Amino acid sequence: xxxxxxxxxxxxxxxxxxxxxxxxxxxxxxxxxxxxxxxxxxxxxxxxxxxxxxxxxxxxxxxxxxxxxxxxxxxxxxxxxxxxxxxxxxxxxxxxxxxxxxxxxxxxxxxxxx
Amino acid sequence: xxxxxxxxxxxxxxxxxxxxxxxxxxxxxxxxxxxxxxxxxxxxxxxxxxxxxxxxxxxxxxxxxxxxxxxxxxxxxxxxxxxxxxxxxxxxxxxxxxxxxxxxxxxxxxxxx
Numbered sequence: 001x002x003x004x005x006x007x008x009x010x011x012x013x014x015x016x017x018x019x020x021x022x023x024x025x026x027x028x029x030x031x032x033x034x035x036x037x038x039x040x041x042x043x044x045x046x047x048x049x050x051x052x053x054x055x056x057x058x059x060x061x062x063x064x065x066x067x068x069x070x071x072x073x074x075x076x077x078x079x080x081x082x083x084x085x086x087x088x089x090x091x092x093x094x095x096x097x098x099x100x101x102x103x104x105x106x107x108x109x110x111x112x113x114x
Numbered sequence: 115x116x117x118x119x120x121x122x123x124x125x126x127x128x129x130x131x132x133x134x135x136x137x138x139x140x141x142x143x144x145x146x147x148x149x150x151x152x153x154x155x156x157x158x159x160x161x162x163x164x165x166x167x168x169x170x171x172x173x174x175x176x177x178x179x180x181x182x183x184x185x186x187x188x189x190x191x192x193x194x195x196x197x198x199x200x201x202x203x204x205x206x207x208x209x210x211x212x213x214x215x216x217x218x219x220x221x222x223x224x225x226x227x
Contacts, residue, residue, distance in 0.1 A: 032212075032213075034215060036218075041220070041221075042220050042221075043118075043204055043206075043218035043219050043220045043221055044157075044204070044206075044218040045218070046215045046217075049215055051213050090156060090157065096212070100145050100147075100162060100164065100208070101159065101162075101172075102147075102159070102216060104149075104156040104157040104158075105156055106154060106155060106156040107156050
C-alpha cells in the first residue's frame with residue numbers, strides 16, 4: 001500500500017521569495033505522483049504530474065517538482081511566489097497503471113505575505 | 115460548458131436524516147470518485163466507480179451508499195446522517211487511460227446538526 005507524508009502543515013513566505021513544499025511517499029511498487037492545488041471554496045486543480053521519464057516536471061503557474069526515487073520524494077518548488085499562490089497544496093500518489101486509487105497527503109497551507 | 119458539477123454546494127441537515135449529494139460530469143469519463151476532506155486527514159476515498167453499474171469501496175465507506183445507473187451521474191447518499199459525517203465532499207472523474215489525472219468538482223460542504 002502507498003502512503004504520502006507532507007512534512008509541513010503550513011508554510012509562510014513573503015512575496016517574490018522562493019518556496020519548497022515537501023512530499024515523501026512510500027510504496028513497494030512503481031508510482032505516479034501528483035501535486036494538486038486547492039483555492040478557497042474550490043475543488044482541487046492539477047498542478048503537475050510525474051508518470052515516467054524526466055525527473056524534473058514542470059507544471060502550471062511556474063511550479064515544478066523533482067522526483068527523487070532514492071529519497072522517495074517529490075518536492076514542489078517555485079522560484080518566486082505571488083500573493084495569488086496562497087492556497088492549500090496536496091501531494092498524491094498512485095500505483096503506476098492504476099490511477100483509479102489516489103492516496104493524498106494531509107496538505108500544506110502556503111500563505112504568501114506582501 | 116463541459117466539466118464536473120456538484121450539488122448542492124452547501125447543505126445543513128439533522129442527525130438521522132437521509133441526504134443525497136449529486137455529482138454530474140459531461141466528459142463521459144469512465145471513472146468517478148467520492149472523497150471527504152477533513153482537517154488533518156487530507157482527502158479520503160469513500161467510494162469509486164469504474165463504469166456504470168460498477169462500484170467499489172474506498173478507505174471510509176461506512177455510512178454511505180452510492181449508485182451509478184448512468185455514466186455521467188454518481189450520487190452519494192447518507193442514509194442516516196451522523197455528526198461525524200460533517201465534512202466537505204468532493205466528486206472527481208477520470209478517463210480510462212492510466213496516465214490521465216482525476217478532475218475534481220468544487221465540493222459540497224455538509225453540516226449535520
